[in-house]
Amino acid sequence: MKPFSKFNCLGLAFAGMMITSCTDKPTAFADYQIVPMPLEITTPQQSGFLLKSGETIYYTAGNEKMKKNAEFLASFIKEQTGIELKVQEGDKESGIVLKLGLEATSPEAYHLTVDGGKVVIEAPSEAGVFYGIQTLRKSVSVHEGGGAIELPAVEINDTPRFSYRGMMLDVGRHMFTMDEIKTYIDMLALHNINRLHWHLSEDQGWRIEIKKYPKLTEIGSKRSETVIGRNSGKYDGKPYGGFYTQEQAKEIVAYAAERYITVIPEIDLPGHMQAALAAYPELGCTGGPYEVWRMWGVSDNVLCAGNDKTIQFIKDVLAEIIEIFPSEYIHVGGDECPKDKWKTCPKCQARIKALGIKGDSKHSKEEYLQSYVIREAEKFLNEHGRNIIGWDEILEGGLAPNATVMSWRGESGGIEAARQKHNVIMTPNTYLYFDYYQAKDTETEPLAIGGYLPMERVYSYEPMPSALTPEEQKYITGVQANLWTEYIPTFAQAQYMVLPRMAALCETQWSAPDKKKDYEGFLKRTVRLMDIYKLKGWNYATHILDVKVNIAPNQETGKLDVSAYTVDNAPIYYTLDGTEPTAASLKYEDGLSIDQACVLRMTAVRPEGNSRITCDTISFSKSTAKPISMLQPINKAYEFNGAPTLVDGMTGNRNYKTGHWIAFYKNDMEAVIDLKEATEISSMTLRACVEKGDWIFDARGISVEVSDDNKAFKQVASESYPAMKETDPNQIYVHTLNFTPVKTRYVKVKALSEKSIPAWHGGKGNPGYLFVDEIILN
Template structure:
């Protein structure tokens, strides 16, 4: 197998293509096969190119409707990008055209071969879907070049996807998208070789699919009286909100997706996330209501009553209509985030637990086992209908349904556990693949998002095959999916901004062999894909064109070292006084060594317009850029660049996932700072981030000790703090400890996390996370 990234000849072609494209006197643009996703194997041939011109013929097999449709797609793509009109013709093809054909040998039905020589182009595959992916590669190889002929260099491409399930999810329950908007979303998936559309149709905030046996689900359940403003601020917009899809709408979307070889997988989330359904049919809840379609975000305690026979029948009736509408092998039943508080108090649920003989043990509560009973009932029903069930990783709680496929979203742990139990797994961990997370640290200049931090490089570098699994267990990892939850995404334009171009990074994880992945090369390829986004009028995030800045504390020189680059080597300019940088500012020529407090701002300057401006506030204290050692471990999940974060002169904002914070869990924080020489200090300031909903609490105690020899330490200050109340705000807390001036070389800072979350909280009794940043000594 050849490594396509080492093809210097192709890089030459790429440059040639750019030269042709930029020179308006030329009528020909040279195609470049360096596309997204990167094909498995590209072999260039020392033969004449093929010139694609107006009137070229696309041949497809006679009598094959899907291949005729493929030919139409190819002609439409070429016309859209170049203006060239191609003709369609049934038959095996002749010289000087593009031939689409079946019959290529290969186990992977979605693989294809693309061959170009002077006589024309041939795309062959074992299936119509494979031909479609070959068409996508050809389409992406051709630049957006209106009015130009296209020179296709001689090549043979052999390609196939790594995973059979390549998914993208869209939630339409929190905000509704029209049929045409959903079709546009499907077009976006097709461009990225994605073959599964996970359609999240129901939740506490809205029921979006018509169920004829239960008309109130859409009459009542699809409408909320108003919507909370921001992140559950307690204020509401006063505007009724609704929308749903008829069964005919759904079938129209299914057919549209199928033409593009995309299977629509519906999700009816149960037994939790059901308040919209309970608003329509209150008798299905534990209390009997009344309920309203939820106006706020989050997880409602009101869930289906598992002790009610009517509930199980309702579930089966709904799934029967879903199965009738959706031909997909898989039906998603959610199974996530189902609070058990109502079940614990409900006489019917407790009677059901008793009747089924369910018992709590060290692994699962009896209520978790009750949820497992509900999920088993759903799965058994779907299996009888010839379908397979998918659930989120919470379906592992209480014992997994026999044939269920698991979507691992809370990290990879659920997926690893399910694979070890020999269940199929789709990897969709929130830390890598939740596209509702912020994609920039500069959240003030981003649209409101749920939180988190997921830059494109992190998406790209995700490896879906856990090392914790044996090669035999890894076979159960059948796919990869990214998710878009839309609490804070009310429009398609904003949805596009959140997924593009992160979807390009996703599709390489789904499609490419891991040894062929290379982020720097990917960045070059994705810039060309952006041209298609622009042509289609799709809104995309332009972060990849910003200055990529790395700030590293250098304890040897006592400086913060700033290194910068851009995707296309555009010139970078910067200022240190907080003013806006322009082409007249200081040019960046190499590492900037910062040795005093400043505001660093950088911009990339291009003829078509400047990038967004980075902004970093840098402070200096006696601890800044000094050597630091941790005496207790940092939590691995939130270790980022490690202990130096605490002395890098920058304080994080409330987004604790940006890499500006480090976390401690199940152990205390103890850091020793080496001031390098005896230094007088009289205060220590430590910052903590609090996000109680994510189990992140303030410190319970902080102390400062000093030493001359890094062996014997003497405490100079300490404070204790009360347990947090429910009403205490989520924010960045600043803790300053003052003490009599003392001279010391080594300073130990200790902070104790919340070892036991208070009883008012859903995580009561568990340890809390402690997130800390910048230790300031003065």
């Protein structure tokens, strides 16, 4: 990128002063550093273009899509600046010109030029022009006062990295109004996203009208009540329901199409079908009765794969779906289908026998039976000119060549599918599930499903697996993030969960892979984008404006070093006694050193209001900030800051993904702490986070050994713990071992992980994870 010359900058500034003196309104300057970052920006040494009321947008004569594009641009500019532009057919040598004719490999590419005489957006297709318009819109950003805007001379060549750029919205658990769905589409358009994956059926509700099966909406769209919290066993007693008519769905499709977004419907089968079974119980293995599910999770009541009526039902539903949705792809789900009922169902077992299905070392016969159901759906769609997308479970049992796989359980499914020459959409839950928490302090966040997915992790995602060859990588055709709505009852909360994480998503989807990612630069660009969120009245999370705090043990000084910063260098104030910091509190300058227990709270002070307050509770024991070495490896997926995590003075909460916990898998935790001098100790405390559903179990035993030379160790305490029972709660388990006071320099702590998960658990026989957060010696 070429920088402006001093002459050019002075010239622009002078032009701005002249305009101010003539109009008494300030002139703003556009900034092409936007989200997503364009592929190529050059700044020729010539005058810019003054954007002011009365200028005309010209579009290709007789092209209704280009006319709509011009109207979009005029409305965006007026909304953000107050500048009113005219719209007219033609191709002039002045004003703002939208035109077709650019030669490029992608139809969504565009070429944007600004010089003293005009602004030109040229593309191979109307969609490309639309993305050029979005770039101009975001470059102008929000300019209060209605004054003119100087567009510096520029030449932008841009093209998307991926042709499929998706965002999923689940309306099965909680649904949203037509206006809210349209607002969601507007959000996608701002972020250059071109696919809305609309999840329309669930155990908890059927949301799309199917005229041949009216009970799907008469019965299947309504649940009698909804569980409170995370399957607490308590219910709210309030009926919940609703659905979209076929005409409403077509209206959404048309609204999205105007913004070059394709709506891909999902009818999840053969699992996630309890709402459909409540309406048509004869489609289930037991015949019911069934109810629309009131709780969250995955019901083991699924479509009966041995029933001919089931296959006909699937074809009938898909026949109406393809009449509503013109998309090339139809999503058929295929995920999380328990096979328990199939194993005992005479019809399913008869189907297995009739098809000659045999289980093998890769898959059970019931898993191959699911593949039969998916292939029946695929065959029907292929016969009608459509192709299927399914979650990565559809790999089980084999796929037809036209199937696209959506890899959500990490990247392994996508890698396998690409190697089998199937197109892949990468949507791993570890990076792109926006129903996960976005802050460590979950107490101040709306209830979420769990996990921890901050903006930085979303931005760090690289969707092209290095494990694939260049030829195999060609099958990675898209990237998508998902919003599941079990714990998202309102659209305001839905917006909060996706904004501004959607900005990080869109940069991964659009921007060139060879552009080195710069998170700090991205944050500054996102702050400008958030001005548009605010103008539109969208509810967005402000975590990126919070103080970023890093606390690290300093093994040399035996203290904790604290560093802090904000994205905009706003002044930071803090307290150490747990009180709320204000501008009258201590001001953070160039770092802190902490050598005693405290509660550190920080806030950034800005004219428009203070940021949210951070809170870090720090304890100090004889092990804090001491050298530590691991004798057995930390699990790479949950390594975070590594061994120092165990001596950083901080404990974690129930969310094991915040970085305050580290994990051990298929081996034990074994660490040696160097107290640096002979020190008397008489207790050791170790905490374990337990989430049995995620295969995370308590320790099976803990031992403490001491040594003066780090060679010969003597055990001073040990405890053994029984295998966990199904009734044992998920919680933080605190283990304290007391022993006769001993003076020592080196302390070895070993915690045994669960080597064989008990028989009552779905992961029986497999190793369990062990998560620990701090070794406390006193």
